Amino acid sequence: xxxxxxxxxxxxxxxxxxxxxxxxxxxxxxxxxxxxxxxxxxxxxxxxxxxxxxxxxxxxxxxxxxxxxxxxxxxxxxxxxxxxxxxxxxxxxxxxxxxxxxxxxxxxxxxxxxxxxxxxxxxxxxxxxxxxxxxxxxxxxxxxxxxxxxxxxxxxxxxxxxxxxxxxxxxxxxxxxxxxxxxxxxxxxxxxxxxxxxxxxxxxxxxxxxxxxxxxxxxxxxxxxxxxxxxxxxxxxxxxxxxxxxxxxxxxxxxxxxxxxxxxxxxxxxxxxxxxxxxxxxxxxxxxxxxxxxxxxxxxxxxxxxxxx
Ligand SMILES: C[S@@+](CC[C@H](N)C(=O)[O-])C[C@H]1O[C@@H](n2cnc3c(N)ncnc32)[C@H](O)[C@@H]1O
Numbered sequence: 001x002x003x004x005x006x007x008x009x010x011x012x013x014x015x016x017x018x019x020x021x022x023x024x025x026x027x028x029x030x031x032x033x034x035x036x037x038x039x040x041x042x043x044x045x046x047x048x049x050x051x052x053x054x055x056x057x058x059x060x061x062x063x064x065x066x067x068x069x070x071x072x073x074x075x076x077x078x079x080x081x082x083x084x085x086x087x088x089x090x091x092x093x094x095x096x097x098x099x100x101x102x103x104x105x106x107x108x109x110x111x112x113x114x115x116x117x118x119x120x121x122x123x124x125x126x127x128x129x130x131x132x133x134x135x136x137x138x139x140x141x142x143x144x145x146x147x148x149x150x151x152x153x154x155x156x157x158x159x160x161x162x163x164x165x166x167x168x169x170x171x172x173x174x175x176x177x178x179x180x181x182x183x184x185x186x187x188x189x190x191x192x193x194x195x196x197x198x199x200x201x202x203x204x205x206x207x208x209x210x211x212x213x214x215x216x217x218x219x220x221x222x223x224x225x226x227x228x229x230x231x232x233x234x235x236x237x238x239x240x241x242x243x244x245x246x247x248x249x250x251x252x253x254x255x256x257x258x259x260x261x262x263x264x265x266x267x268x269x270x271x272x273x274x275x276x277x278x279x280x281x282x283x284x285x286x287x288x289x290x291x292x293x294x295x296x297x298x299x300x301x302x303x304x305x306x307x308x309x
Contacts, residue, residue: 045180045229047098060091065268065301074119075144080110080133082192084185084234088268088301089116093181096230096303097122101180102171104224106157106217107201111137113183118146125170125179127153127163130195149174156199158216160223167224182221182231186214188247191238207240211250218251218258228308231260236270236299242291248300260304267298 038044041051048056067087070078076086089112097103099121105113108126114137117124128134134154141147151170155163171177187194187202189210194202201217204210221231233255235248252262288295 045096045098046094048094056094059094060266063264063266065091065266067269067271069271075115075140075146076112082187082194083110083112086112086116088232088234089113089183090120092183092230092232092301092303093117093120093122096232097181102174102176102178103181103183104167104179104221105183105185106221107185107187108137108152109133109185111140113185114141114150114152115144115146118144118149122181123149123174123176125151125153125167125174127155127157127167129154129156129197129200157220158199158201158213160216160220164220164223167220171224178226178229179224180226180229182225182229184217184221184231185234186217186251188236188238189245191236207245207247207250210247211254214251215254215257218255218260222258222260222306225306227306229306230263231255231304231306233302233304234268234299235302236296239293242293244293248302252302255302255304260306262302263305264303266301266303268301270297270299 039049039051041049043050048059065087067085070076071086071090072078074086093103093116097120101122103113103117103122103124105124105126108114108128110133111126114124114126118141126134126137128137131154134152138147138152141150151173153163153166153170155166157163167179171179187200189204189207190202192202194200197203201210201213204213225231233251235251237247238245248265252265256262284295
């Protein structure tokens, strides 16, 4: 679809756009090729051709994401309590990665990021603490014929030394020195206990120790990400004894301490994340009215960038 030319008041910026269009570069999509192989209408971090930006109306640019439900096609399913909806990955990987880029996920879970990376022709490295889950993801990827560009690591992402070396080996196998996108979907503290393991962030004794462990993971991710590239964090808040604990802003601050610049805070609905709550939904409504709080219907998708230098 070609960009539609609208009659508008011509400002100096739109004059520049107009002259680029008239020279045939913008409208045909055959933009000038730069030294690094990309065209003038491509960013250094995405394959999107911005001379055809009207074609990408499925890609979100607003900070409120309302998805109808969980995407269940292309190998995705609700097979793990606490897995994220694949649409988050589709959005982030399309905007912030290019084909063959490496997506590093330090809380792999059931492998949503790896599956979507493969669907979009990216590569992936996933770190997960639970050995049986790593095996499950491996089998799932093999069954789907999506295991060729994926490296799975069983270990703790808070362990900079051991896991750091394992990530370096995985990067080497994928022919890269650094990852091009970092994805973090940690436990929301103790809301879901993912395992008995001491290193599991869901077993942290307090909010502060959860954030301290999260910061270790953020620092490891920072060290393995290519400068100038992006990171996506999915996180929700929680209530403890009637008080809201803002895990989202806590994690954001720890990302900043690790060196990341905050680019966006997106509010995403959580409808469709889990199976219907039925009667329990009414009970929560009663509790909310009685206790003077609001029931969570959202979580955050936060976007960060590692500075170029
Ligand atoms: C919210 S889930 C991630 C779900 C994932 N995005 C998906 O779609 O399936 C968090 C995962 O982090 C894992 N985890 C917790 N602490 C960890 C640690 N220290 N290192 C690596 N993984 C950890 C848990 O076992 C759990 O599977």
